[in-house]
Amino acid sequence: MNEKDLAQLAIDTALQMGASYADARVIRLRRESIEVRNGNVNGIKQHLEMGIGVRVLYNGAWGFAGNPDLKKSKVEIAVQRAISLARDSAHLYHKPVVLAARKPIITTWKSPCLIDPFTVPLERKLDELFEIEAILRSVKGVALTDANFDFWKEWQIFINSEGSQIEQEMVQSGAGMSATAVSETDVQTRSFPAPFRGQFKSAGYELIPTLKLRESANTIAEEAVQLLTAPVCPSGEKTIILGGSQLALQVHESCGHPAEFDRVLGHEADFAGTSFLTQDKLRNFQYGSEIVNLVADATIPGALGSFGYDDEGTPAQKADIVRNGKFVGYLTSRETAESWEMESNGAMRAEGWNHTPIVRMSNINLLPGDHDLEDMIGTTKDGILIKDNRSWSIDDKRLNFQFGAEIGWEIKDGKIAGIVKNPTYAGITPQFWRSCDAIANEKYYDVWGTPNCGKGQPMQVARVGHGVSYARFNNVKVGVGYAE
Amino acid sequence: MLSKKKAREILEEAIRTSPADETEVIINGGKTFSTRFTNNYISQNGAQKEYDVTVRVAFGQQVGVASCNIFDGDNLKQVVENACTAARHSKPDLEWTPVLEARDVPELDEAYLKDTIDYTPEEKAERLEPILKRSIARDLTSAGMLVNGDHMLTVMNSKGLFGYQAWTSASFTYTAMAAHQGSAWAEYHSHDMADLEIESLAEQAMERALMAQNPVAIKPGAYTVVLAPTAVIELVEYLNYLGFGGQGYHESTTFTAGKIGEQLFHPGINLIDDPSRREVLGPSFDYEGHPKQRLALIENGVVRNVAYDRRTAQKAGVKSTGHALMPPATSGPFPTNIILEAGTDRIEEMIAGTERGIYVTRFWYSNVVDPKQATITGMTRDGTFLIEDGKLSKPLRNMRYNESLVRAFSNVEAIGDRTYGFNGYFGKLAVPALKIKDFIFSSVSEESPS
Numbered sequence: 012m013n014e015k016d017l018a019q020l021a022i023d024t025a026l027q028m029g030a031s032y033a034d035a036r037v038i039r040l041r042r043e044s045i046e047v048r049n050g051n052v053n054g055i056k057q058h059l060e061m062g063i064g065v066r067v068l069y070n071g072a073w074g075f076a077g078n079p080d081l082k083k084s085k086v087e088i089a090v091q092r093a094i095s096l097a098r099d100s101a102h103l104y105h106k107p108v109v110l111a112a113r114k115p116i117i118t119t120w121k122s123p124c125l126i127d128p129f130t131v132p133l134e135r136k137l138d139e140l141f142e143i144e145a146i147l148r149s150v151k152g153v154a155l156t157d158a159n160f161d162f163w164k165e166w167q168i169f170i171n172s173e174g175s176q177i178e179q180e181m182v183q184s185g186a187g188m189s190a191t192a193v194s195e196t197d198v199q200t201r202s203f204p205a206p207f208r209g210q211f212k213s214a215g216y217e218l219i220p221t222l223k224l225r226e227s228a229n230t231i232a233e234e235a236v237q238l239l240t241a242p243v244c245p246s247g248e249k250t251i252i253l254g255g256s257q258l259a260l261q262v263h264e265s266c267g268h269p270a271e272f273d274r275v276l277g278h279e280a281d282f283a284g285t286s287f288l289t290q291d292k293l294r295n296f297q298y299g300s301e302i303v304n305l306v307a308d309a310t311i312p313g314a315l316g317s318f319g320y321d322d323e324g325t326p327a328q329k330a331d332i333v334r335n336g337k338f339v340g341y342l343t344s345r346e347t348a349e350s351w352e353m354e355s356n357g358a359m360r361a362e363g364w365n366h367t368p369i370v371r372m373s374n375i376n377l378l379p380g381d382h383d384l385e386d387m388i389g390t391t392k393d394g395i396l397i398k399d400n401r402s403w404s405i406d407d408k409r410l411n412f413q414f415g416a417e418i419g420w421e422i423k424d425g426k427i428a429g430i431v432k433n434p435t436y437a438g439i440t441p442q443f444w445r446s447c448d449a450i451a452n453e454k455y456y457d458v459w460g461t462p463n464c465g466k467g468q469p470m471q472v473a474r475v476g477h478g479v480s481y482a483r484f485n486n487v488k489v490g491v492g493y494a495e
Numbered sequence: 496m497l498s499k500k501k502a503r504e505i506l507e508e509a510i511r512t513s514p515a516d517e518t519e520v521i522i523n524g525g526k527t528f529s530t531r532f533t534n535n536y537i538s539q540n541g542a543q544k545e546y547d548v549t550v551r552v553a554f555g556q557q558v559g560v561a562s563c564n565i566f567d568g569d570n571l572k573q574v575v576e577n578a579c580t581a582a583r584h585s586k587p588d589l590e591w592t593p594v595l596e597a598r599d600v601p602e603l604d605e606a607y608l609k610d611t612i613d614y615t616p617e618e619k620a621e622r623l624e625p626i627l628k629r630s631i632a633r634d635l636t637s638a639g640m641l642v643n644g645d646h647m648l649t650v651m652n653s654k655g656l657f658g659y660q661a662w663t664s665a666s667f668t669y670t671a672m673a674a675h676q677g678s679a680w681a682e683y684h685s686h687d688m689a690d691l692e693i694e695s696l697a698e699q700a701m702e703r704a705l706m707a708q709n710p711v712a713i714k715p716g717a718y719t720v721v722l723a724p725t726a727v728i729e730l731v732e733y734l735n736y737l738g739f740g741g742q743g744y745h746e747s748t749t750f751t752a753g754k755i756g757e758q759l760f761h762p763g764i765n766l767i768d769d770p771s772r773r774e775v776l777g778p779s780f781d782y783e784g785h786p787k788q789r790l791a792l793i794e795n796g797v798v799r800n801v802a803y804d805r806r807t808a809q810k811a812g813v814k815s816t817g818h819a820l821m822p823p824a825t826s827g828p829f830p831t832n833i834i835l836e837a838g839t840d841r842i843e844e845m846i847a848g849t850e851r852g853i854y855v856t857r858f859w860y861s862n863v864v865d866p867k868q869a870t871i872t873g874m875t876r877d878g879t880f881l882i883e884d885g886k887l888s889k890p891l892r893n894m895r896y897n898e899s900l901v902r903a904f905s906n907v908e909a910i911g912d913r914t915y916g917f918n919g920y921f922g923k924l925a926v927p928a929l930k931i932k933d934f935i936f937s938s939v940s941e942e943s944p945s
């Protein structure tokens with residue numbers, strides 16, 4: 012039996028057993044990660060997996076079962092298991108689950124990919140990594156170095172009992188490097204293009220040269236060494252300019268997560284947390300200053316959080332979250348949207364075949380403004396330009412945050428005065444975003460991939476994206492954690 | 496559960512298939528049955544089954560790793576072939592160390608409990624029903640998860656080393672929420688469903704949630720804190736991560752680097768790794784098949800040992816402690832079954848003996864600020880209280896802490912008389928309550944911004 016027939020079998024079996032709705036996803040996934048560290052191959056791992064995930068509504072209650080075995084008999088067992096899970100607790104459901112309407116669709120979708128990374132010889136990939144890594148190591152004072160590639164290829168077919176049948180294929184690639192300098196009392200790391208394994212996009216191997224790792228290796232290695240003896244970022248209330256992956260993570264933690272409607276409804280109360288963006292605040296709350304515009308956009312070609320259809324078969328969309336500073340929309344699924352008589356905006360996704368879908372970010376983007384970075388620096392009296400995240404922490408309502416980054420540049424009277432180490436800053440989400448007075452233009456804009464967003468019980472990891480340029484914030488507490 | 500006999504057959508087959516000079520094969524996985532509840536009702540039921548086979552091969556010093564979640568006949572051959580292809584096309588790993596010689600690998604009896612894995616979704620719903628009804632009757636909102644599952648790890652190499660362990664798990668996490676920002680938390684993990692006293696855990700959390708309503712702000716600063724075991728976990732987790740991995744130790748990136756034998760902490764602090772202890776029960780061997788024994792990490796406040804796998808051990812000129820993680824284990828070895836040993840103090844007495852301080856139910860979203868100073872930051876969550884004159888006097892708004900673990904574990908004033916088991920990032924951990932002086936809070940959260 013092929014995958015489509017198996018998925019259809021799961022649906023038919025579920026309906027025969029009395030399910031009022033069922034969907035099934037059969038997935039085949041291939042993954043490769045390659046890491047070179049300190050002039051040595053540190054790990055090459057190839058991973059293959061396949062399986063089916065079946066979700067059923069029975070007596071108005073959800074049941075989900077995942078099974079790696081794609082034999083006909085095992086698929087039927089998985090369906091039975093999903094049905095019995097739903098049946099055994101249906102009497103403890105609040106009210107029967109109702110899904111917002113969605114027209115069935117039969118279609119296929121592919122992410123853009125010019126060079127399938129799995130066709131590129133391993134030797135070539137290793138040669139590139141060794142070459143990059145050698146440049147990092149050639150800088151005097153660098154103690155530890157690494158460079159890595161990650162590739163995914165995921166094929167899935169989604170079928171539901173309403174007649175939808177969607178086939179999707181996604182290729183995603185990522186690359187990164189870092190250099191670390193160590194002294195008896197200090198460790199300083201610089202990463203590129205972003206920390207935590209680098210930059211990721213929905214693209215093939217053609218992404219790799221565009222990231223310019225080789226061209227940037229010397230600079231970041233030198234910065235790591237300089238940071239060891241650089242002054243510590245000063246403490247106090249200052250202006251900060253955030254760029255690149257640090258601004259992306261700020262958007263992720265303080266906008267993306269609180270806009271997830273399942274958090275607002277309490278579905279994540281026991282784990283990831285709830286949200287300060289309660290329902291009374293929709294269209295009624297000043298999230299940020301008037302120049303702050305945030306959208307959820309799953310349609311950007313090549314971005315890590317893009318897809319054709321979510322894991323309930325809802326087409327990828329672009330939806331406003333914050334318009335001119337006002338909070339105007341959530342990320343929703345068919346179930347969460349129905350509770351507000353809305354339509355799903357297509358944010359329901361699962362990690363692989365073995366998890367039930369939950370509300371997820373796609374690409375949550377801070378739309379570019381009209382400034383040049385040079386002007387933003389030039390008009391800053393007392394500030395820090397902060398890049399490349401080192402640590403992040405935020406409370407369960409997504410209000411009180413503290414971030415640390417790899418590097419800062421002190422700005423005095425409109426000029427860069429020099430680098431500082433251990434920059435940290437802290438704030439309260441809406442106060443912080445309301446203090447945003449400048450956003451850099453399109454020229455600086457890129458969508459950063461975040462491949463490691465954790466949420467749900469049992470926990471699932473999602474790959475999402477964040478389009479950002481640079482943004483400036485005023486009266487921010489910096490130097491937290493290092494202040495006397 | 497994949498039986499020992501069946502596992503041995505699959506591993507032998509994989510090793511037979513491999514043309515490599517050295518081959519290691521690992522299978523791990525199991526089943527998880529979870530019942531999740533939100534807003535006082537069951538909201539999500541899941542059954543997941545997943546096993547992975549991981550093959551590491553070496554041709555000389557050329558090494559490759561491959562894994563797959565299906566391993567019948569051709570799929571098993573395919574995963575061995577993928578590892579071999581990766582190895583043949585790789586460059587030499589100059590730090591490759593040969594696979595371990597065959598030896599007896601211990602297996603724990605009674606880690607796999609039939610009653611725990613056979614606990615049905617129906618039984619779980621029955622068990623939760625009175626708690627959810629009580630929650631509704633008290634105008635509270637309950638959310639949480641009751642989970643049972645089984646797990647196995649088996650390892651074999653081309654020199655004939657073989658290890659197998661199966662174990663069960665049960666966990667209960669619970670959040671009770673009251674109006675006006677009141678919330679409280681309970682959590683328990685064990686290999687034995689019978690250990691989960693979910694009714695009493697839920698009852699205490701419900702009472703605390705009611706007490707936690709209308710929290711007030713206090714000035715940030717240094718406070719004496721009484722930390723429930725559910726708060727201590729996060730500190731111990733980071734203590735382990737920043738201090739006791741052999742790779743980081745020898746690369747001088749840990750706060751413990753060069754400090755073995757030094758008294759860094761209060762003399763009452765004893766941190767050990769021991770998978771045979773009931774609270775943190777797990778396989779008594781690592782992903783290389785190396786047996787694990789009790790390893791003292793901190794003894795009477797003195798740093799004693801860090802964890803090694805065979806690669807980091809060879810580099811450091813010591814013996815492996817049996818703490819290899821899943822290949823390729825690019826971050827090196829870490830302790831996986833950690834216990835912060837209990838002291839003699841009851842948590843009630845710690846509170847009673849505190850004139851002014853803060854009681855923390857749990858920390859949340861902690862992260863590293865400075866690895867060498869072992870400074871971390873995070874938030875309090877689900878029940879933070881002011882202690883005045885030996886009593887929990889009023890609920891507090893959540894606060895952010897920024898504190899060095901070296902300082903915090905030096906400033907210990909009392910250690911709880913009982914450890915509780917939890918799941919952690921690297922494995923399992925068990926910790927008691929702690930009372931710590933001069934613990935630094937840097938800010939207070941808003942609860943409802945306008």
Ligand SMILES: [Zn+2]
Pocket residue numbers: 263268463464465
């Ligand atoms: Zn996230």
